[in-house]
Amino acid sequence: MSLNNTTVPAMINTVSTIPYDTGDNAWMMTSTALVLLMTPALAFFYGGLVDHKNILNQLFLSFVCMGIVFLQWVLFGFSFAFGPPVSSGFGSFGWSVLRFGESYNSNYSPTYPLLTYCAYQATFAIITPALISGAIVGRMKTIPYMIFIFVWSTVCYDPMAHWVWGENGWLKQLGTLDFAGGTVVHILSGVSGLVASIILGKRHDYDPKSTTAHNLPFTILGTCLLWVGWSGFNGGSANSASGLAALAVINTHTAAATGLVTWVVIDAMRGHVSISGACIGPIVGLVAITPACGFVQPGWSILIAIIAVCVVYVLLLLKKYMHYDDTLDVAIVHGCGGITGAFMTGLFSQKWVNEAGGSDGAFYGRPVQLWYQIAGILTAIGFAAACTAGILLPLHWTIGIRLAKEEEIEGLDVSAHGESWEVAASNAVSNLIASMIEEKLSRTRHLEQHGSFNLQYIPPNAGEKSITVPVSNVSIKAEAPPDCNTQKNEEQEMYTERSNEV
Structure with a gap:
């Protein structure tokens, strides 16, 4: 995703007679599989943390994104995000239904087929709305949820992906750095989860001091699979099987390990080591390093993860004083983790680390980069909040989005699906x-x-x-x-x- 900042006058999309680099294509297809794995991994991560009466529904909320969002992506989502642009803010219908075939594109897939790039980007589009589901556990109707993720992917995710990663996207042209999705994936999903939880209101049995986690082995399994899948999430964003991909992968695992150790140490200092907390630690480290992994040296990934975990840990301690019900802390873990990582990218990035797409940050004599990062952060926050409210409020006023009290108490496994695990x-x-x-x-x-x-x-x-x-x-x-x-x-x-x- 981190492409050369050189402005290309026109989108080049022709049938290539030059053989593709099979190594790059193999790495990108492998990365596609790894990132796709992250959505069922997220389902297990979330599923183990919810009440036993909602586990099937929670698994379904992630699983259904693999169908709805991928179909949307093929029909017009990829074209909206990366197709021939109408302007610096919008794509077009030019590549709808992937009419370009096995074509060569010098901007997005210079060494492998454009279809591979399309499939890789689709996995990001799938997991982003799935992340939002953790904020609305146990109280949103199924059909409105499916309508929401389809519309949200179209009006929120696709334009933001174009702004940050599109060759002529205005945030990319401004200079905002986001190697693998700190703004596009994590800030968007975190802020949208917060707004959705506020609009839906608190669960009828909400207790900020208690936990409903019923199957922590599920959560541990999900955490481990997310950690593995993040290799493709960040490493594939190098867009080739290169040294930059190796840098992104090592930064990814360094941040995850640091996040785990940091969380465990803080827990131990407070008296006990929480298993659910130990699972959150590496996720926070991974979220924070995502925007920076292709722009910073490995040593900075340690500091980024430590700072992000400390910020998230404090916010979770203060959550009981907050008047909203973000069930699985999507806003804090992904929203605040993404904001922290995007901000620190503006501090620690270095041009020599990524000559093609990087820039020097404030610590290396270029403080203006910090302002470019803030511009991206504020844009993502405002845009996600406006889109989520603009979709959910009309649904709430028309068909209704909140479950009846009796159905919520009974649990969605029975009331929405008629099944039990x-x-x-x-x-x-x-x-x-x-x-x-x-x-x-x-x-x-x-x-x-x-x-x-x-x-x-x-x-x-x-x-x-x-x-x-x-x-x-x-x-x-x-x-x-x-x-x-x-x-x-x-x-x-x-x-x-x-x-x-x-």
Whole structure:
């Protein structure tokens, strides 16, 4: 994504007779696969942190982006972001439905097919709206969410990608540096997540002092896969299998490792090491280094990660005093992490590190670069906030975006999808019910029952309605043994044992 700053008079897009560099093409296709992996990795990262009643829905909110956004990207998204420009602010329909075929383009893919570049950029477009889903956990209707990500990708992500990475984008021409998505991906998604959470309002059972994380192994798995996938996220942004790609990759892993260690050390100093916190640490380091990884020396990546983790850690401690419900802290981790990284890119970047697209920062005698970074940061914040509010408020006033209270309390897995992931728990309940029925009707030769097992909450106020939550639907078919009396003690022991297990 970091391309030569030299202004090219016209978009060159012709069928090439010169063989492509197979090494560059192979690296870019590998990077495409790595970044695409990050969306299901994000699903696991988020999924392990939410309440058990919303895990399937949370996985779906990331998964569905792979379908909706990629289709949008092929139809017109890539053309809006990188197609023949109408102006420095907008692309066009010129490359809609990817009509260019296996063409050569000197601006975006000088050594490999333009289709490879299109596929690589599509993976960025997919994961960006998926990041927003972490801010709206458990309270947004599914259909409005899908409409939102389609429209948001079109009116928010595509123009911002053009401004920052398009050959004639106005922020690129201004001098704003963003190697792999600090502004385009993380600030956009963080700010949009914050605005979405404010418009939706707090969850009915919101408690800022508690955590609903139910499956931290999922979160650890997601963290590790995100870390691996970030190699393509940042390394592929070099646009070739080059020394610049190697620099981006080493900076990426250095920042992730620093973020992990920094978070663990701070936690240990405060008395205990949180597993969920240890997963957030490397993510913050990765977010912060993303805009800078192709512009700074590896030593700076350590400092960038330390500063970003400290900023995010303090903000998370202060979150309980903030009056909004960003469920998985998208605004703080991605928004503030991206802002911190983009700002420090203006401090520590060096021209010699990236001769083609880099610039010297404030620490190397060029303080104006810091102002170019601030311009990009403020543009991303304002544009993301305006687009998100402009999409969600009309949806809220027309079809509605917020779940009913009863559906929210029940959980979206059941209310939105009619399914549950807790197979083991359901089987345990079914076994318990089977034992109970067999014990009570042990003298009946044949038995077939269909029913449900419910938990009931009875409020202390007699005027309030009680709440019944179905735990399991069961179907029991049993046959009593020939001599029930001789097995009475054995059945009683079996019933007691299964009850204790559940």
